[in-house]
Amino acid sequence: MRKAIIKYGELTAxxxxxxxxxxxxxxxxxxxxxxxxADFITFTMPVQKEPYISERLxxxxxxxxxxxxxxxxxxxxxxxNPNDRMGLLLACCQNCIGAVSVHQIIxxxx
Numbered sequence: 618m619r620k621a622i623i624k625y626g627e628l629t630a631x632x633x634x635x636x637x638x639x640x641x642x643x644x645x646x647x648x649x650x651x652x653x654x655a656d657f658i659t660f661t662m663p664v665q666k667e668p669y670i671s672e673r674l675x676x677x678x679x680x681x682x683x684x685x686x687x688x689x690x691x692x693x694x695x696x697x698n699p700n701d702r703m704g705l706l707l708a709c710c711q712n713c714i715g716a717v718s719v720h721q722i723i724x725x726x727x
Contacts, residue, residue, distance in 0.1 A: 619703050620722040623658065625649075630658055633678065633719070635703040643675060644668040658717050674702045681710045681719065 619635045623643070630653075631645040645664050649656075657663045659677040669675065682705045683691055692699050695708050710719040 618724070619707065620724070621707055622720045622722060624718045624720060625653075625656060625658055626716050628653065628656075630656075630717075632722070633675075633706075635674075639672070641671050641674055641703075642668050643678075674706070678702075678706055678710075678719070681713050681717065682706055683709055 618637050621633045623630045623633050628649060629646050630649050631643055634642045634644075636642065643662065645666070647666075650664055650666060654664050661677060662669055662675065673679075679702060682688070682702060688699065688705070691697060691705065691709050697704050697708060699705070706719050707721045711721075712718065
């Protein structure tokens with residue numbers, strides 16, 4: 618399972634999780650829901666308490682991943698599989714153009 622904090626500007630908007638069975642969950646943070654109910658990260662995912670669940674990476678997050686020559690550079694330099702969409706999102710989208718950024722959560726193995 619891989620997780621990422623999704624930030625909207627400097628605020629933590631929520632957490633994106635890729636579960637071991639291959640599906641994805643995005644859940645807005647409770648503080649964000651309470652303090653920023655109108656500041657959705659995308660029109661297709663308005664702020665709500667219920668998590669969003671998808672069998673594929675959500676189109677909004679897919680759109681953050683680089684394409685073309687930049688994708689080629691990323692996959693070669695970081696030795697990433699171009700089909701590993703979550704891996705690319707985690708590696709390439711910490712400093713995106715725009716308000717949303719993706720920050721990997723490193724799980725501890727205690």
